Amino acid sequence: MRLGSHLSVSKGFDKTAEIAHDLGANTFQFFTRNPRGGAARKIDEKEIIAWQAVRKKYDLLHIVGHLPYTVNMAAQTERPYAFAKMVVADDLQRMEAVGIEYLVIHPGSHTGAGVGKGIERIVSCLEEAFLPHLGKTMLLLETMAGQGTEIGSVEEIAEIMERLGFPQNLGVCLDSCHLTGAGYDFKQPTEVDRLINDLQNTIGLERVKAVHLNDSKFAPGTHKDRHARIGEGYLGKEGILNFITHPFIRKLPLILETPVNDYQEYGEEIAMLRAWVEEKEQKRRG
Numbered sequence: 001m002r003l004g005s006h007l008s009v010s011k012g013f014d015k016t017a018e019i020a021h022d023l024g025a026n027t028f029q030f031f032t033r034n035p036r037g038g039a040a041r042k043i044d045e046k047e048i049i050a051w052q053a054v055r056k057k058y059d060l061l062h063i064v065g066h067l068p069y070t071v072n073m074a075a076q077t078e079r080p081y082a083f084a085k086m087v088v089a090d091d092l093q094r095m096e097a098v099g100i101e102y103l104v105i106h107p108g109s110h111t112g113a114g115v116g117k118g119i120e121r122i123v124s125c126l127e128e129a130f131l132p133h134l135g136k137t138m139l140l141l142e143t144m145a146g147q148g149t150e151i152g153s154v155e156e157i158a159e160i161m162e163r164l165g166f167p168q169n170l171g172v173c174l175d176s177c178h179l180t181g182a183g184y185d186f187k188q189p190t191e192v193d194r195l196i197n198d199l200q201n202t203i204g205l206e207r208v209k210a211v212h213l214n215d216s217k218f219a220p221g222t223h224k225d226r227h228a229r230i231g232e233g234y235l236g237k238e239g240i241l242n243f244i245t246h247p248f249i250r251k252l253p254l255i256l257e258t259p260v261n262d263y264q265e266y267g268e269e270i271a272m273l274r275a276w277v278e279e280k281e282q283k284r285r286g
């Protein structure tokens with residue numbers, strides 16, 4: 001199982017790799033730039049070389065860069081829209097240079113203009129800032145809870161991809177908390193199957209590349225995006241296990257973004273999750 005958490009890379013990718021390994025992780029996620037202001041850190045050649053060596057040593061794969069929350073590809077006004085286009089193009093290049101496999105972005109919020117207009121902006125933004133990029137880093141659109149004017153249901157993401165002609169390096173990142181908010185109830189194992197069917201019939205399973213693994217403070221269908229620590233939210237141990245032991249989900253990199261007090265606590269969550277999965281498998285074997 002590929003399991004990790006969100007970590008800071010402000011001291012360098014090589015240092016973060018050491019931290020991830022110490023936490024028992026074999027993948028991780030990080031912000032590509034300051035999540036509030038949007039300023040980007042310069043990543044030099046020396047750091048990249050050190051990072052490549054240490055990630056190989058520790059078998060760190062399927063690394064995920066996350067764009068700042070302030071990036072809104074569905075923005076209806078010029079300044080934030082221009083910023084979104086600049087950041088998408090720039091971070092695709094920056095992540096390519098570091099050898100990061102996936103770059104995750106929230107599709108955007110239409111801020112009252114309507115879903116149709118929001119999707120139009122997202123599609124134009126991606127045509128301009130993403131399609132000319134022919135690298136190895138895949139851009140992943142994240143499934144959202146539908147809070148406020150947020151775009152990002154499975155169907156909406158499928159529409160964006162279809163309008164772009166399903167480009168090869170465009171994929172999807174799931175989020176167990178957001179999907180709960182959107183109406184899937186993973187306390188029922190059949191609801192995980194329903195999600196997988198919905199993905200298969202719209203986006204295509206081969207495009208689903210990463211998972212944000214979070215418990216949810218709120219119940220299914222509330223359209224609320226409030227992460228809870230693993231086992232301490234609506235999903236609990238049962239819901240989390242139904243989700244991550246599904247044969248499709250368990251093959252994906254699982255990234256924790258839970259509200260811990262200190263990143264060391266991610267190590268505890270990782271160990272607990274591995275123990276839960278082992279316990280469930282032992283029961284199944286009898």
Ligand SMILES: [Zn+2]
Pocket residue numbers: 066104106142
């Ligand atoms: Zn996200």
